[in-house]
Amino acid sequence: MGAWDQRENYVREGKPSYLDERRFTQVGRSVPRIDGPAKAKGESIYTADMVLPNMVYGKIKRCKEYAHAKIKKIDCSKALALPGVLAVLTGDEAPNKWGIVPASANETALAVDKVRFYGEGVAAVAAIDEETAEAACDLIEVEYEPLPVLLDPFESMARASEVIIHENAPDNIMHKGDQIYGDVDKAFEKCEYILEREFKTGRPQQCYIEPMSAVASYDTQNGLLRLWASSQVPHYLHRQMSIVLEMPMSKIRVTLPTVGGGFGGKGEAASSEFVACLLSRKLGMPVKVTYDRDEVFFTSKGRHPCYMKWKIGLDKDGYIQAVDFDNTLDKGAYAGWGVVVMFYTASMVHLPYKVPNARTHVRNVYTNKPTTGAMRGLGGVQPRFAMECMLDELAEMMGISPYELKMKNAIESGYTAINNMYTPHTEYKKCLQTAVEKSGYLEKHGKLPFGKGIGLAGGYYITGTAYTLYQSYKPHTSVTIKVDTEGGVTVLCAAAEIGQGCNTVMAQMAAEALGVHYEDVHVQTGDTEIGSFDLGSFASRLTYGSGYAIREAAKEINEKLKAMAGGVLGCRADQLIIKDRKIYSMFEPKFTIDWATVVQKYVNSVGALIATGHFSPPRRKGIDIITGNRVQGANIGHSPTFGFSCQVHEVDVDVETGRVYVKKVTEAGDCGTAVNPMSVDGQVEGSIVFNMGAALYEEMKFDANGKHLNPNFHDYKCPTFMEMPDMDTNIVESYDPTAPFGVKETGEGAVQPTFPAITNAIYDAIGVRFYEVPITPEMILKALKEKKEKEAGCGCGCS
Amino acid sequence: MKQLIKLEINGRVYDVPVSPRDVLADVIRKKVGLTGTKKGCGMGDCGACTVLVEGKPILSCITLAITCNGKKITTVEGLALPDGQMHPIQEAFVNQGAIQCGFCTPGMLMSAKGLLARNPKPSLYDIKHEMSGNICRCTGFKRIIEAIEVASETMSEGVK
Numbered sequence: 001m002g003a004w005d006q007r008e009n010y011v012r013e014g015k016p017s018y019l020d021e022r023r024f025t026q027v028g029r030s031v032p033r034i035d036g037p038a039k040a041k042g043e044s045i046y047t048a049d050m051v052l053p054n055m056v057y058g059k060i061k062r063c064k065e066y067a068h069a070k071i072k073k074i075d076c077s078k079a080l081a082l083p084g085v086l087a088v089l090t091g092d093e094a095p096n097k098w099g100i101v102p103a104s105a106n107e108t109a110l111a112v113d114k115v116r117f118y119g120e121g122v123a124a125v126a127a128i129d130e131e132t133a134e135a136a137c138d139l140i141e142v143e144y145e146p147l148p149v150l151l152d153p154f155e156s157m158a159r160a161s162e163v164i165i166h167e168n169a170p171d172n173i174m175h176k177g178d179q180i181y182g183d184v185d186k187a188f189e190k191c192e193y194i195l196e197r198e199f200k201t202g203r204p205q206q207c208y209i210e211p212m213s214a215v216a217s218y219d220t221q222n223g224l225l226r227l228w229a230s231s232q233v234p235h236y237l238h239r240q241m242s243i244v245l246e247m248p249m250s251k252i253r254v255t256l257p258t259v260g261g262g263f264g265g266k267g268e269a270a271s272s273e274f275v276a277c278l279l280s281r282k283l284g285m286p287v288k289v290t291y292d293r294d295e296v297f298f299t300s301k302g303r304h305p306c307y308m309k310w311k312i313g314l315d316k317d318g319y320i321q322a323v324d325f326d327n328t329l330d331k332g333a334y335a336g337w338g339v340v341v342m343f344y345t346a347s348m349v350h351l352p353y354k355v356p357n358a359r360t361h362v363r364n365v366y367t368n369k370p371t372t373g374a375m376r377g378l379g380g381v382q383p384r385f386a387m388e389c390m391l392d393e394l395a396e397m398m399g400i401s402p403y404e405l406k407m408k409n410a411i412e413s414g415y416t417a418i419n420n421m422y423t424p425h426t427e428y429k430k431c432l433q434t435a436v437e438k439s440g441y442l443e444k445h446g447k448l449p450f451g452k453g454i455g456l457a458g459g460y461y462i463t464g465t466a467y468t469l470y471q472s473y474k475p476h477t478s479v480t481i482k483v484d485t486e487g488g489v490t491v492l493c494a495a496a497e498i499g500q501g502c503n504t505v506m507a508q509m510a511a512e513a514l515g516v517h518y519e520d521v522h523v524q525t526g527d528t529e530i531g532s533f534d535l536g537s538f539a540s541r542l543t544y545g546s547g548y549a550i551r552e553a554a555k556e557i558n559e560k561l562k563a564m565a566g567g568v569l570g571c572r573a574d575q576l577i578i579k580d581r582k583i584y585s586m587f588e589p590k591f592t593i594d595w596a597t598v599v600q601k602y603v604n605s606v607g608a609l610i611a612t613g614h615f616s617p618p619r620r621k622g623i624d625i626i627t628g629n630r631v632q633g634a635n636i637g638h639s640p641t642f643g644f645s646c647q648v649h650e651v652d653v654d655v656e657t658g659r660v661y662v663k664k665v666t667e668a669g670d671c672g673t674a675v676n677p678m679s680v681d682g683q684v685e686g687s688i689v690f691n692m693g694a695a696l697y698e699e700m701k702f703d704a705n706g707k708h709l710n711p712n713f714h715d716y717k718c719p720t721f722m723e724m725p726d727m728d729t730n731i732v733e734s735y736d737p738t739a740p741f742g743v744k745e746t747g748e749g750a751v752q753p754t755f756p757a758i759t760n761a762i763y764d765a766i767g768v769r770f771y772e773v774p775i776t777p778e779m780i781l782k783a784l785k786e787k788k789e790k791e792a793g794c795g796c797g798c799s
Numbered sequence: 800m801k802q803l804i805k806l807e808i809n810g811r812v813y814d815v816p817v818s819p820r821d822v823l824a825d826v827i828r829k830k831v832g833l834t835g836t837k838k839g840c841g842m843g844d845c846g847a848c849t850v851l852v853e854g855k856p857i858l859s860c861i862t863l864a865i866t867c868n869g870k871k872i873t874t875v876e877g878l879a880l881p882d883g884q885m886h887p888i889q890e891a892f893v894n895q896g897a898i899q900c901g902f903c904t905p906g907m908l909m910s911a912k913g914l915l916a917r918n919p920k921p922s923l924y925d926i927k928h929e930m931s932g933n934i935c936r937c938t939g940f941k942r943i944i945e946a947i948e949v950a951s952e953t954m955s956e957g958v959k
Contacts, residue, residue: 043835
């Protein structure tokens with residue numbers, strides 16, 4: 001029995017249960033994930049596990065000499081002469097530019113004319129085995145002309161007249177934008193409390209444990225290309241492949257084997273995928289390209305470092321009046337998701353507090369480092385860090401608890417932000433309240449002994465986006481449900497199960513909608529040919545999007561089955577209910593028939609029972625009808641609904657070593673209906689540890705020439721079992737009446753409060769505020785030393 | 800160049816030609832064809848490649864296959880009970896929600912098996928300490944610990 005069954009207020013008084021849309025039997029159960037046993041037995045096939053007849057292996061030659069250089073000459077003759085080598089490939093053979101955002105697409109399968117970051121691919125080899133391919137890569141001779149290396153975004157802008165990274169970005173700025181809502185300057189004039197601060201965030205990477213892998217098989221007879229890849233966006237990958245290979249999408253089929261995590265890093269196409277396809281087309285043989293861990297570090301697009309300037313003003317009662325936010329992002333070498341992440345940082349200002357006046361200036365700047373991109377909670381984590389820390393500091397200025405300040409400013413259901421972002425439903429205040437009460441925050445905050453601290457922070461995230469990344473008005477998710485006497489119920493959708501558990505949740509929602517049991521449903525995802533259209537796993541969009549489409553498809557199937565059952569039972573179809581594998585009259589229990597019997601009768605007399613449902617998110621921005629102007633910020637930030645959460649972190653700071661130990665985390669989240677509470681808790685626990693790593697340890701490091709110094713798990717430190725805090729996660733009662741089954745997101749919202757909650761806890765522990773993550777032991781020790789010196793006075797009498 | 804070695808994997812003997820530089824993980828995955836064992840880093844840092852050699856967990860991606868000549872190896876495929884039922888550790892991982900993407904799971908299971916063989920009733924610290932060579936990026940570790948605790952309970956009941 002799931003946690004759902006204990007929630008008495010979900011059995012609503014005065015309404016017959018069959019009419020109560022919120023009373024679920026399949027949704028809300030903590031069932032184990034459907035792919036669990038296969039994964040536990042080592043039977044799940046990941047891309048790197050695949051072997052096709054006659055398959056050969058590809059490897060990519062990477063530039064390990066420079067982070068920025070012109071390619072003068074590539075000589076592959078020695079590599080080609082090596083026995084066992086079948087083909088070589090260079091960038092000029094596939095020069096079409098790809099990128100997930102078409103307006104800024106500027107990557108090529110392999111570098112063309114110049115390399116822009118250390119580790120960029122310059123050529124590739126196909127050989128009979130990986131060892132031969134690796135040896136052949138070493139034999140490829142590349143002549144470079146080094147260019148000045150720009151590693152810092154401010155240096156990059158300052159030196160743009162001297163050196164540029166992309167021809168079409170003469171100022172080295174990928175994109176910039178301003179969003180101004182209300183009168184910020186006037187609002188600040190009336191503020192009683194004003195705080196200005198600068199923040200900086202680090203450069204962590206997703207570090208999914210499965211390195212990217214791709215297997216491509218091109219059929220020279222019929223011109224069909226099959227690609228198996230560890231991706232979280234089969235559709236976008238499909239689209240990019242069509243552009244680079246100059247083949248129609250209908251000739252390409254993308255299939256996902258089991259995927260070993262993504263966290264955004266597999267949310268774009270990868271060179272491995274292009275190289276496998278190009279080599280396979282060249283050879284007419286299947287080709288596999290699997291990355292080593294250092295290749296993942298070079299190419300997986302980690303989180304944008306942000307250099308942020310903030311100004312927040314409160315009136316005398318503590319209500320936020322104005323926010324001024326300036327953000328410079330380190331884009332790395334290529335555009336990728338850059339424009340999207342950049343505008344998300346601007347949008348994130350508007351929730352979960354009421355901000356009546358806001359101004360943001362954002363710019364995303366090219367540097368000669370690996371490209372940054374989409375990483376769990378994209379665009380939200382950095383501004384959330386700053387805002388939640390500043391509200392902590394402002395509360396102290398006012399002499400009130402941060403909890404009180406946050407409760408005072410928190411939004412309510414039905415709130416429309418000044419940028420027109422609309423929140424149909426929120427339980428954010430309940431999240432704050434639950435986490436504070438359960439952790440004893442108010443009793444502990446400011447009262448713990450030196451070295452121990454407690455910190456509070458809130459957050460929110462989108463539940464899917466309002467727009468596709470390219471101009472298109474088609475539904476974002478389509479789900480086909482097939483019901484027959486052989487396969488039972490099959491749900492077909494080209495969504496991506498990357499470990500987050502969408503297949504299990506889709507089975508639960510389909511079972512709920514069809515009135516059958518979760519075990520009766522088969523889910524087929526991750527195939528662009530079999531599944532109905534879906535955009536992919538990103539932006540925490542899938543539970544909502546697929547839930548909506550499932551409900552729509554199921555409605556059509558249910559109507560057909562009810563008509564058939566009505567005829568058999570001799571009662572009106574619209575009085576029939578389908579639940580628990582039975583179809584029965586809501587008024588006369590004697591009119592009952594097994595669901596499977598009706599399916600059989602329908603299939604025998606009519607034929608296959610198939611329906612497709614679609615989901616198109618509501619749009620909130622676009623053209624202003626009155627002025628005719630395009631509304632600022634275009635399409636970023638809007639979502640059908642939003643998830644909310646709050647975390648309270650308790651830390652111990654070792655004042656001798658500078659190490660921070662997160663001891664206990666109390667979390668409360670509003671994810672709407674928890675379709676699978678165990679899975680929700682798993683997402684939240686994973687999120688906390690994930691961002692605890694980026695708050696305290698994780699950082700990709702580069703030397704002065706742009707050489708990546710720690711592209712391995714030995715020197716790049718992810719949290720282990722030893723760092724795991726005690727975690728108390730709480731799902732607050734929530735139901736979004738506008739959402740299918742009342743659902744919202746939880747996969748990315750739960751990473752949002754972690755940075756600021758830890759930072760605020762460190763302040764509570766040692767009285768030092770940090771404005772930069774990761775907060776390393778060196779930073780702690782230095783700050784403690786400075787604090788001690790300041791307290792002791794410097795000896796000049798100034799104290 | 801190549802040498803024929805004998806590996807007894809999950810109770811079955813394989814004669815495999817290997818070169819001296821071949822690591823055990825590659826031999827198990829590519830030559831024997833048991834792909835349940837995963838390679839996440841190739842440097843012994845993530846633990847996904849953990850297998851048991853003579854009952855002890857080792858990192859197969861930094862172990863030369865040639866050093867395992869004649870030894871008994873257990874991989875994740877050999878964990879299930881003879882009737883095909885899942886081992887209590889596997890069952891606990893599934894039921895406790897200790898699996899998300901599943902890529903670290905084989906290594907986690909083998910490390911847990913090694914731990915419970917040495918220490919059937921591990922404390923929380925024992926579990927954290929002994930499992931700290933295995934990285935999971937999805938779960939935040941909590942449910943893996945719970946699964947090991949549940950498995951420890953189930954297995955000790957079995958002994959009684």
